[in-house]
Amino acid sequence: MLRRRHALGLAGAALAVPAQAQAPVNIRFYNYNLASAGLGRDATLEMIASFTAANPGVKVEGVAPPSGEVMARIQADVIAGNGPDLAQVIFADLAYVVENFGIRPLEEIVPAEDLRSHLAGMLPNGVELGRLDGKTYGLAYVFSTPVLFYNADLFRAAGLNPEAPPATWEEVREAAIAIHKATGKAGLITGIFGPSAYDWLFQGVILSAGGRVLSPDRRRLTFAEPEAVAAVRMLRSIAEAGVMPNLKSDAQIETMSTGNAGMYLQTSAVQSALLRGAANRFELRAAAMPAFTGKPVRPTNSGSALVIMTKDPARQRAAWALMKHLTSDYAYTIITSRIGYLPLRPSAIESEQHLAPWIRANPIVRPNLAQLANLSPWVPHAGPSYRQILTTMMNAAEEGVFGKRDPEELLAAAQRRAQALMPR
Amino acid sequence: MARTFGHRTREALAPWLYLAPALGAVVAFTYAPLGYAGWLSLHQWNMMPMVEPRFVGLDNFTNLLTLPELEQALANTALHLAALLPLTVVLPVAIAILTQELRGPWRNIYRGLIFVPLIIAPIVAAAVWRWLLDPRFGMVNAGFKALGLGPVAFLQDPDLALWTITWITGWKLIGFSTLLVSASLAGLNPSLIEAARLDGASEWQVTRRIRLPLLSPTISLLVLLTILLGAQWSFAYIHVLTGGGPLGSSNTIWYLLWQFGFGSLAAGWASAAGLLLFAGFGTAALFLLWLMRRVSFHDD
Amino acid sequence: MRHHLALAPLALVSVFPIWWMLTTALRGEAEIYSPWPWPADPTLENFRFVIATTPVWRLLGNTLAYATLSTAIQLLTATLAAFAFTRWRFPFDRTLHALFALSWLVPFQVVMIPNYVAIARLGLIDTLGALLLPHLASALAVLMLVQAMRSFPRDVIEAAQIDGASHWRLLWRIIVPNLRAPLAALAILLFISAWNEYFWPLLLTRTPRSAVIQIGIQSFLTEEGNLWGPLMAMSSMACAPVLLIYIALQRQVIDSFLKAGTRG
Secondary structure (H helix, E strand, C coil): CHHHHHHHHHHHHHHCHHHHCCCCEEEEEECHHHHCCCCCHHHHHHHHHHHHHHCCCEEEEEECCCHHHHHHHHHHHHHCCCCCCEEEEEHHHHHHHHHHCCCCCHHHHCCHHHHHHHHHCCCHHHHHHCEECCEECCEEEEEECEEEEEEHHHHHHCCCCCCCCCCEHHHHHHHHHHHHHHHCCEEEEECCCCHHHCCHHHHHHHHHCCCCCECCCCCCECCCCHHHHHHHHHHHHHHHCCCCCCCCHHHHHHHHHCCCEEEEEEEHHHHHHHHHHHCCCCCEEEECCCECCCCCCCCCCEEEEEEECCCCHHHHHHHHHHHHHHCCHHHHHHHHHHHCCCCCCHHHHHCCCCCHHHHHHCHHHHHHHHCCCCCCCCCCCCCCCHHHHHHHHHHHHHHHHHCCCCHHHHHHHHHHHHHCCCCC | CHHHHHHHHHHHHHHHHHHHHHHHHHHHHHHHHHHHHHHHCCEECCCCCCCCCEECCCHHHHHHHCCCCHHHHHHHHHHHHHHHHHHHHHHHHHHHHHHHCCCCCHHHHHHHHHHHHHHCCHHHHHHHHHHHHCCCCCHHHHHHHHCCCCCCCCCCCCCCHHHHHHHHHHHHHHHHHHHHHHHHHHCCCHHHHHHHHHCCCCHHHHHHHHHHHHHHHHHHHHHHHHHHHHHHHCHHHHHHHHCCCCCCCCCCHHHHHHHHHHCCCCHHHHHHHHHHHHHHHHHHHHHHHHHHHHHHHHHC | CHHHHHHHHHHHHHHHHHHHHHHHHCCCHHHCCCCCCCCCCCCCHHHHHHHHHCCHHHHHHHHHHHHHHHHHHHHHHHHHHHHHHHHCCCCCHHHHHHHHHHHCCCCHHHHHHHHHHHHHHCCCCCCHHHHHHHHCCCHHHHHHHHHHHHCCCHHHHHHHHHCCCCHHHHHHHHHHHHCHHHHHHHHHHHHHHHHCCCHHHHHHCCCCCCCCHHHHHHCCEECCEECHHHHHHHHHHHHHHHHHHHHHHHHHHHHHHHHHHHHC
């Protein structure tokens, strides 16, 4: 408690300046963590409360759309003339928001020196995620990388060494088969598919295989090229061995946290749910995302950025102050230890007042932290039909992995269809 | 003369005054938005004030109608509705007849218990069933295991997911249909049945020759409701339990069009999808009504 | 006996999931995944959690207000409309009747966003009133009441007219009191569907001020894992009022359906 208060004091002192001199400002903040009772909600409310305590001139109204609906809600409210001042936007939607909602880059709305010094304290790889065409439209906020969680007890039962978790997809396949053979339980589950997965993890797998889902200028889809097809075939070989069931995300978490799966490749955001399930039942460990043999692993990120949507200067100032507060060392201490996302500030990781003791006590976050160094951004799809493009691609890829038809044909057909929906 | 005229006008206006509240509500909150959707469906627009709508003709419709998933979803919808009929029509008729013959409190106790699923929110029903059917810790599979059978992945197996969704949808509706059938059963003239029994007709003959023909309007209504609204009823369960998967195996036309239309942010896609559903099920309704009129005509 | 053999399993299947919901609400974290039908160590922890972390009473109050009001309004508008259709012949009456029937097939999602924009322009976002607006008239209610009124004995109506009763009096003094059964049956259906409504309130509500219980339930189902215990506790609290009303009125509910059927 003491530690927290101390951190809060620091954050408050740094932030109180801009908003206090003004008349009271109300800002509406859309945050999907607020919609999940008991998981992200309490931590988020606490961070908002500490902000308003330090900035009595600002009132924050937290609006809580469920994460699957956050974009639709923002859009509906903007159409109705009642949009957010500050919003948590999933990276897949970021380009759409910037292109359609008249968002101005932070460079144009906050003092240059202030922006420079705040961004200097953040991981450059993280800051990059909020950038489009060289301008910073959003500030990476809650965010994680793909982690290979594994059940050390099942590893031992299958005669595998939990000290040396699989590092390549070939090793993952062998381990999955061994676990299934020895225990009858699922060898591997992944969070690659499913409506809420978008394509963040899929992009990481394709990148690691040396491919891309779309060209760097975001004009051409490339998810049917040989590298991507090879990646899908690799996954399919695991599925065909009968050791990788195709589960929905909530069933995945339950299967893993009840000790019924050997490995689970998923965002670290599920970490606290898994830890709760594993407690006193089995030993949960984590490893880095697997690589394709001979190729560098390219973990992508899931998560969201904070975007200032208001056009009003006083509210922009207040939103910026809240944004800085939510991406401070204090905030990342709460976000990482209580929700399970990554800290985007090296100073929070190293500081004894913040996360250092917690990280020592919870080695499970290490692989996630280590992947920050070689992170590749999750690239948003382009144009007004970007959601349909995403669905077309992911449906084909899922069938390529779990279905019977040939992945190459499936992906090629889907790419043709989806390319027709791209902006020309 | 003037008085009569005033009286006449009042009399002619009266039905409109009675009709006004309901009609106003339906026009304002259903048909006006539907008309707007008609316009939206011809444009590419996200309804954002700062973005200009772009006329795209029938592109939204062609995009939806050429979806490779469409064929599977249509087939699934037909199977789903066909499999729903035993649950929403056959079983309720049987239950209604069986309970009708019971004496004392049992009749209402059974009807009461079977009605209970209807009052549970769909989202809760989905959550509980998912739980009961889970291959690892679910009650149903625990029972199978006790019988020495392997766990069944009701929602994860592409061969079973659609049937599981159908079962949950039907489970929720059995009680409602039973009450409707019981209601018309109670309205039948008992002397017909008595007479048949006196003639030595077996229980099955009584049901087939007398009860079923007399129940046919109710049965037709239930068939009609199931076919027209069944895919809507299962929407919540598909949404929560399978997301249309695995591999589209539980995708219905409703859910597919939702995925590409309403689930995304493009008003053009969404409106086109909505109009297609409206037109499709509207046509089905007219066809069924026509068919029913023909069939009942022959009955006479 | 044969009857019981067939009916008892069906009745069990109907209520077992509800039983499961109630007992899961009483399970502690350690027992959540246990397949036993009764918790070894029942606890009220999940209920305490729900009450502490969500404004559950407020949500229940809102839901009750919304469900009651929308039911009452839909019954009223439908009664008036059905009376117009059965008492008079007027231009386009068949077309208008078909218009009501067809409105049942309009997918709710299509009209959701335009309605939302209209309600926002009226400044009604985050109010209970806004929840009601698209539910002022129910096609089902209109159709069912037209049916019921058509089968109303003509001689009673004619007798009343000979006595010089106005149509207003005829409706409220003679027809409505005799339509108690179908009205009650309809009221139950409308109430249940309003109580369980989810998508429209989700779009419309911003704060507990106007949120309903289904939104609260959903907040325990997240991508980062589901909180089963509290979810089932809140679901039980959501179902309890309807279940209690149902048990108390069970006989009347079923009777009113039976009577509604004999007339309609």
